[in-house]
Amino acid sequence: MxxxxxxxxxxxxxxxxxxxxxxxxxxxxxxxxxxxEKFSPELQENKSEVVECVMEQLTHxxxxxxxxxxxxxxxxxxxxxxxxxxxxxxxxxRSRLQKIEKFFPHVLEKEKSRGEGDPSLLSPxxxxxxxxxYANTETxxxxxxxxxxPPNLQTMDMLKAVPEPCLDSFVFLRVKERxxxxxxxxxxxxxREYVVDLEEGSQHLMRYRTIAPLxxxxxxxxx
Amino acid sequence: xxxxxxxxxxxxxxRSNEGQLPAFNEDGLRQVLQEMxxxxxxxxxxxxxxxxxxxxxxxxxIKLRHCCLLRNQRCLSAYLYDRLLRIRALRWEYxxxxxxxxxxxxxxxxxxxxxxxxxxxxxxxxSLGGGEGLDITQDMKPPKSLYIQVRCLKDxxxxxxxxxTVILLKKNSQHxxxxxxxxxLIRQGVLEHVMS
Numbered sequence: 001m002x003x004x005x006x007x008x009x010x011x012x013x014x015x016x017x018x019x020x021x022x023x024x025x026x027x028x029x030x031x032x033x034x035x036x037e038k039f040s041p042e043l044q045e046n047k048s049e050v051v052e053c054v055m056e057q058l059t060h061x062x063x064x065x066x067x068x069x070x071x072x073x074x075x076x077x078x079x080x081x082x083x084x085x086x087x088x089x090x091x092x093x094r095s096r097l098q099k100i101e102k103f104f105p106h107v108l109e110k111e112k113s114r115g116e117g118d119p120s121l122l123s124p125x126x127x128x129x130x131x132x133x134y135a136n137t138e139t140x141x142x143x144x145x146x147x148x149x150p151p152n153l154q155t156m157d158m159l160k161a162v163p164e165p166c167l168d169s170f171v172f173l174r175v176k177e178r179x180x181x182x183x184x185x186x187x188x189x190x191x192r193e194y195v196v197d198l199e200e201g202s203q204h205l206m207r208y209r210t211i212a213p214l215x216x217x218x219x220x221x222x223x
Numbered sequence: 224x225x226x227x228x229x230x231x232x233x234x235x236x237x238r239s240n241e242g243q244l245p246a247f248n249e250d251g252l253r254q255v256l257q258e259m260x261x262x263x264x265x266x267x268x269x270x271x272x273x274x275x276x277x278x279x280x281x282x283x284x285i286k287l288r289h290c291c292l293l294r295n296q297r298c299l300s301a302y303l304y305d306r307l308l309r310i311r312a313l314r315w316e317y318x319x320x321x322x323x324x325x326x327x328x329x330x331x332x333x334x335x336x337x338x339x340x341x342x343x344x345x346x347x348x349x350s351l352g353g354g355e356g357l358d359i360t361q362d363m364k365p366p367k368s369l370y371i372q373v374r375c376l377k378d379x380x381x382x383x384x385x386x387x388t389v390i391l392l393k394k395n396s397q398h399x400x401x402x403x404x405x406x407x408l409i410r411q412g413v414l415e416h417v418m419s
Contacts, residue, residue: 132343
């Protein structure tokens, strides 16, 4: 892949990092994060280390491309590869931003109330963006309408006004690590809860809520 | 019937095509706010009377008016917020400079919201990758080919591409250009992707 172009293709540029991945592994990680983000109804944990590494990788590939002789056929292929990776990265970030905007009060609430050791939902930049979006929207609604309303109606509870993500939507998934005894809650009153075992490599269509923790842990991949 | 005007505002948005922004209905907004004011005043009077004279038969109408007030608030917020979402979509579709005919349909506060939104988005994009920056409003579609055939829809002057060559974008001229260079211009309507 990009091993052909980068000088030290087998080791990630930043040696001081603990996880050393090959560029191929890094891109695979990006694609996994991208698919999970695209297909899940709620915002996933942020993966800013992956984003940063991919951007470093792209810069590195662009630099290498400059050095290649103009008109060399290989340049086209590598250019294409850079474009593809940049597309996946942009799509991933866009997906996240769309969910942040769509569920902004809930996202901010979740981030504020998470425990000290818990992984963060938003990167610092996304957190700043979410706060600005909240403030901007609230200021706007107040200025245009709320402040002209009767005294007891001048505030709006954003958490109630903005819908939450629908965690009961169905998602397709592929099992990466075998799981036993997954409890599936009943959907209607006349159903009963039951357990399933998820075999490695099998594919399923299930309610997101049932397997949400498995997506975060990497045990399943949304497809 | 109460809340009629508020429903009309919602219907106005529902009727308009996907993504289109109709003119800001200042009149409609004002009428709903006026209705809310009068409902509130009537309720104030009735609440006082119910308390002082013990007229508990007023309570159902107080409750009704309160429900109408809440409904009006909800409809107005829905109307305003839906417009914001359409305006937000414009940033992603057209870029940070909105066409004049769209701006004309926005009220002053919406223009301000848009201005804050694009600033916020710009700082977010600039901060990506530890300060390196990435314009995520580009690369909206997966790259299929490296170069594409485009036709120029209007005169746009000169365009310099990465290897230094300068292309003159004259109306109706056709060029074979790198895809990434053309994306924004295609979205703005300057170029048209010619599919053979």
